[in-house]
Amino acid sequence: MIKQVNIKTGAIVAGFLLMVSTLVGASAETPEEKGLAIALEAERRDQGFSDSRADLKMVLRNKRGEAAIRTMRSKVLEVSEDGDKSIFVFDDPRDVKGTALLTFAHKSGEDDQWLYLPALKRVKRIASKNKSGPFMGSEFAYEDMSSQEVDKYEYRYLREEVVDGRAMFVIEQFPVDKKSGYTRQIIWIGKEHYRPFRVDYYDRKHTHLKTLTFLDYKRYLDKYWRAQKMDMENHQTGKSTTLEWGEFIFRNGYTDRDFNRNSLAKTR
Amino acid sequence: MISDKHLKIKLLLLPLASLLSCFAIAQGEWSGSVSFDTRVFSSDALYENQDDQNFSVAIEPEFYVDLKEGDQRVVFSPFFRYEVNDDERTHADLRELYWRGTFGDLEIKAGAVKVFWGVTESQHLVDVINQTDLVENIDAEDKLGQPMINLSWVKNWGTVELFVLPYFRERTFAGEDGRLRSRFVVDTDHPLYESGAEENHTDFAVRWSHWIGDWDIGIAHFTGTSREPLLIPALDNGGVxxxxxxxxxxxxxxxLQATKGDWLWxxxxxxxQNDREDYIAFVGGFEYTIVGVNDSTSDLGFLVEYHYDDRDENATTAFENDIFIGARWVLNDVQSTELLAGAIVDADSQASFASIEANRRLGQSWKVSLEAxxxxxxxxxxxxxDLRGDDYIELQIARYF
Known part of the structure; x- marks a missing residue:
């Protein structure tokens, strides 16, 4: 009896405190809190997709405009309490065909990564600290390709802006991991659906290194927005990489079994 | 009421029918490579009939097809090399030809399969399932297809695998005309076996592997015919x-591997255990990688591995008390340029074996490799x-399709 009463009282008190804090928060939210709130809302809106797969084409261009093509397939499994699990399998260039990368992203700490080398049939655990390194020789770093978890950054709200007639939040995010290749990123997030439209990356010397632009957004399952095209431009080298995603297919019924060391060799 | 006989016929026809249907539907996919290479030896041949330069061409296509929405797969990967000088190096192999079925947690493979176990770079001690195709390369990285039935259970406490290996593959060796051979030629036409069943002895293996946090672990047991032969001198037509x-x-x-940031241990x-001399052997060390050397996009890795074999001078490998030191330079460029240089030094005699391997993609589907x-x-x-006169540089150009 006493316990029950206590719980009830507790709930009422908590509810009251929440109300007060919301009222106070609305007026005195710091830029850090506001930035975090936007990141959390963006994450919340993408929750519940369960899993997805998509084909992916990467076009790498050098300063002279010469192009090299990579094609691969990707699978993602949503993990509610931690970062997502993903697999990339390469089809082109042909000498790396069948090479597969498995990543267990974590909200905090290093991601776990395994690489499958088809010529030797070997699965290798690799140092995920290589996150700042280029993904397949492209302008995307491993950390740009991995699951973007809220806890991996600290945030600061900067301003609102209207870009191409679209109202945007502009926030700054700072990688928590000191091994990141970036000191900060500035992100433009659409106010309507909390979708990212642009990211400016600043390197360890605090100079503007790259700009990522999200294009051709498409809505899946009436809820989940995916940019079908992502364009990464490196301002220091003049190189660029475009990711062209194929149709995303959601809710394939994937389980942990599709995302372990053994499944790497079979995915293709 | 299905009779036993009916069932047997059905069981026999099932894989055959699925194999035929998959080739007929031909929804599968071909890939693979054709490569040309030449080896130039720095010293004159020590033994008669050997040449100072080798030329060879090799083809390794691979076909696979998925059935039942990927729950079943058939893989076919033959291999053929033609070598101008050495008849033994001209050889064909079925690298893989198997059927694989997935039934929940259970996976079954039947046919010729390649399997890799292990974590180290300079020697593969625990990798015992497939025979080494030594005539391909003395680094022993090339393997022959092993006939097997393989069952795997994937559980959240690890993966358990059972191997039934009904047929033994002999190691390949350079022939009389080939370089990189011992003074006396290995007579691969007259192998000796401890088992009366010879190459038909059925071998078994079991393995448990798992990962826990930063650690990847594998424990295995193999019982059967050793993949590594002892070489017994004998007289043949007056010669040895x-x-x-x-x-x-x-x-x-x-x-065992521990992945601790930039360090891999x-x-x-x-x-x-065998009839002559039981022994232990190990290889252990680390790989440390500097990511983004000098603010570039390239990575530089340092490798150190120590080899030990308690048979000492009686060891059948050259790695009885040796240290491997190496460096790996990965440019992370569009052409995937990589360079691995290293040396194994005998701690007792200072004898050493050094090697450099470099490769780079040309365009979209060619690759050039250099090996010394x-x-x-x-x-x-x-x-x-006996290999002291066989220092070489190999240039290979491969076309992938």
């Missing part, structure tokens, strides 16, 4: 030849003494 002798062994192994260890191997300070007692 070496006959490969394949013992029966029981080998328990451990492989690795260990492989075996305990081998140099032996130095080889005393007469060294196992590799």
């Amino acid at each position: 030849v070496l006959l490969p002798y394949y013992q029966q062994i029981d080998q328990t192994s451990l492989d 690795k260990l492989e260890a075996i305990y081998n 191997r140099v032996l130095s300070s080889m005393d007469k007692q060294e196992l590799l003494y």
